Amino acid sequence: MTDQVKSYLEKERARHLEEVIEFVRIPSVSSSSEHKVHMKEAAEWLADSLRKAGLEHVEVMQTNGHPVVYGDWLHAPGQPTALVYGHYDVQPAEPSGEWETPPFEPVIRDGKLYGRGATDDKAQLYTHIKTVEAFLQTEGRLPVNIKFCLEGEEEIASPNLAPFLEQQAERLAADLIVISDGPMHDEGVPSICCGLRGLCGFQIDIAGPKNDLHSGLYGGGVANPVSALVELLASMKDADGIITIEGFYDKVRPLTDADREASQPLELDDAKISSELQVPELYGEKGYTFLERTTARPTLEINGIYGGYQGEGLKPIVPASAGAKVSCRLVDEQDPDEIMALIRRHIDKHKPQGVTVSIQQSHRGKPFFIPPDHPYIQAAASAYTDGFGKAPVYIRSGGSIPIVEVFSRVLGAPVVMMDFGLPGENMHGPNEHFHLENFDKGIATLCRYWRELQSLPGQA
Missing domain, CATH: 3.40.630.10 (Zn peptidases)
Known part of the structure; x- marks a missing residue:
């Protein structure tokens, strides 16, 4: 200047x-x-x-x-x-x-x-x-x-x-x-x-009985929406951090040796990041570095989960409903609407018995x-x-x-x-x-x- x-x-x-x-x-x-x-x-x-x-x-x-x-x-x-x-x-x-x-x-x-x-x-x-x-x-x-x-x-x-x-x-x-x-x-x-990265955000709502039920009288005999939600969310990712929704990775370009070589000078200190975040270790998709996981790979994250009694002490019920807010970060040629369609198909296939599931897309970006x-x-x-x-x-x-x-x-x-x-x-x-x-x-x-x-x- x-x-x-x-x-x-x-x-x-x-x-x-x-x-x-x-x-x-x-x-x-x-x-x-x-x-x-x-x-x-x-x-x-x-x-x-x-x-x-x-x-x-x-x-x-x-x-x-x-x-x-x-x-x-x-x-x-x-x-x-x-x-x-x-x-x-x-x-x-x-x-x-x-x-x-x-x-x-x-x-x-x-x-x-x-x-x-x-x-x-x-x-x-x-x-x-x-x-x-x-x-x-x-x-x-x-x-x-x-x-x-x-x-x-x-x-x-x-x-x-x-x-x-x-x-x-x-x-x-x-x-x-x-x-x-x-x-x-x-x-x-x-x-x-x-x-x-692009973005696909959505909300899952699970409805069960017409109102909260006494868990002693109905527990074990009526589907629990919170349990159903946990089961459904767990079906979307495996123990290695890989997203299990069929077709999710179809438009993701594999990282090449050249990609990884170019990113080496940018790699961050895992121990330092863990310390700053106050977590025992970092976690993510197996086979990728922290930098690759957080910039060049897609994700599926549960942003919030709700359902059942949240007050002090225990209220033994079968909750009437439960829900979660979820977001996916997208890369390369992934399209948020196409990803949402794959997620809906996955949910239809893995929906637990005894509950009603509804999905509403909230965010989209390429x-x-x-x-x-x-x-x-x-x-x-x-x-x-x-x-x-x-x-x-x-x-x-x-x-x-x-x-x-x-x-x-x-x-x-x-x-x-x-x-x-x-x-x-x-x-x-x-x-x-x-x-x-x-x-x-x-x-x-x-x-x-x-x-x-x-x-x-x-x-x-």
Whole structure:
């Protein structure tokens, strides 16, 4: 970055951090109806921030759910147009009792900003806004054309963003989409994410008798929905961690020797991970490393299970119902709807007697991949090297951002994921935080990235 831009960022850093704190303080929980007013507040707050940064045509655009915030600056003829995507919604803060400080009363402690949404995605999103502000307030222009598309439903799988993109495709047209919404490979190891796993989420509900029954009078004579649920879930995976649903792996590409050789420098310390997570050992699909299991292989995880008496002491009953929430992470050519069809077939085949089973799909998202040698990815590598003082590594993320594949498909543009978070920042968990060192380095990296893109053609 130029001395002028650098000086501006240093001078305004304290204000920028206060603004991030103000942003995190808004409890913009998209999954809760009680926070609908806060969702609107967050959208308006973001729109105001875009205007103050110098962006034009700023608008809070309604959808069938929470609004999308748009803004642009399009005065760099012949240069690429980048569409910056981010989200202002956050996960629920529960269990709130496990937070050291209140989740929506953000604090800075030991160089980290603590609060729900600090790393996912408010501080990372804000690096883009402050980068644009620094250029426009010092040089009066940006190196490239920039558009912002900031949504409020990412944490609930973006149900209204796909139709919004299709309706607004012309307005949102861009040469590339840039997203900062995840962790780097490790502390001090910048990375560029070239792949994301897809997602298939569903709920299983099992109904038994019309009401809870006395286990002394009916136990052993009526099917127990909790037992049936446990039996059904256990049928989906074997002792080696291999998913036993017929056809589940059909569209998964086997890892090659070249794949494994390329991932060797990224391998993490199993003992260190076990210690950090406070588990006796790691677990997963037999024949694969921790990194392979969490990035390049599909999964099936039970996210929650419920049924029967949950209060203090024992209530000896045959429960009337039970249920579970399950998610699958998908890779390569796996399609969430095809996987859901395979799961339904498996459940029909293995349904225990004496109960009724219903399944409802809740989440779907396709996997995504961009080649590391793509020009926009190589420009990002140069930018990271400048901003972090170290060349990035190329990774595949174990997480899912379902809308990434939709952006790429609907707008016909590559997606560049430039993350500034860290794996240990408790994304979605208690005491979520963001390292402020990466706030500064992230802005420096983006400043360089917009310069790097100047040498590449724009067609949007």
